[in-house]
């Protein structure tokens with residue numbers, strides 16, 4: 001079976017973990033601090049804070065900008081459920097806006113139409129690594145917290161994500177472009193947001209046996225063992241991006257010939273992080289549904305994934321927010337998206353195998 005997104009770790013990551021274990025620092029320490037410094041440099045952002053996950057990054061960012069009970073936060077339905085879950089965790093209500101047909105990122109007009117006096121923040125998601133159109137979201141004059149879990153290398157109109165909005169949240173989860181297994185990073189140019197996250201992520205002890213806390217914090221700090229892996233991965237970010245770019249070009253060329261199968265749009269004005277290669281399978285042209293394609297590819301031993309099923313249709317959200325209006329673009333997109341294998345751990349031959357299998361399946365379904 002060709003794995004969908006295997007981790008690209010090797011001897012350097014193994015050595016970095018051993019060295020950390022030998023150093024005696026298992027929890028947050030000098031490596032987490034170095035990761036924050038290096039990532040801030042990489043993102044050209046004033047502050048970076050390392051936390052336990054991308055989910056924690058989003059949660060603490062919302063709390064840091066003051067989201068709480070009674071507030072609404074407008075977000076995308078085409079995302080991993082964590083994006084909406086953290087709004088619920090903060091005691092606020094997620095409001096799902098529809099997405100754009102071309103790239104399934106938030107539609108700024110749909111967002112503007114949902115703003116009410118209760119709207120406290122906008123939480124856009126840069127799906128697959130394609131930056132959202134941020135300008136019209138900033139123009140709404142509300143705090144913006146970006147979900148950049150897929151977008152470590154992305155640039156919006158030439159500018160690195162990280163210091164652009166009130167807070168930008170990255171994930172170091174096992175499949176991500178910079179992978180530590182688990183972990184998250186918050187970038188911000190707002191000193192007050194950085195200070196709030198700092199006091200929320202960990203209860204800090206004072207000197208000696210005395211300590212005090214100013215807020216009841218979360219245990220959301222990043223361990224040095226994981227930070228050590230992330231540091232090595234950050235050093236490889238460009239090399240890994242080149243491999244994925246080569247594989248994306250191979251997919252683009254093959255998919256261009258297949259009726260009913262089309263990749264999500266990539267805006268040439270932006271830098272796409274190429275975290276996922278998502279195609280839409282339109283049954284009318286492709287001869288079968290996305291689900292049939294996914295099953296047929298699995299039979300051909302090709303692992304695929306789905307990014308994403310619309311969050312508002314998942315049980316927890318249907319039950320808790322039953323009055324949600326239909327979101328036609330997201331709902332159709334969610335039924336058609338399929339992500340093909342993409343990882344710097346794959347060889348060109350692996351991608352050729354995935355493409356051959358896709359061509360065979362397409363030929364069968366359209367015969």
Ligand SMILES: Cc1ncc(COP(=O)(O)O)c(C=O)c1O
Nearest residue numbers: 053054055080082149171172173
């Ligand atoms: C779009 C998106 N947002 C948030 C997350 C949550 O990140 P984490 O798994 O690091 O908590 C993920 C995935 O893992 C994601 O894909």
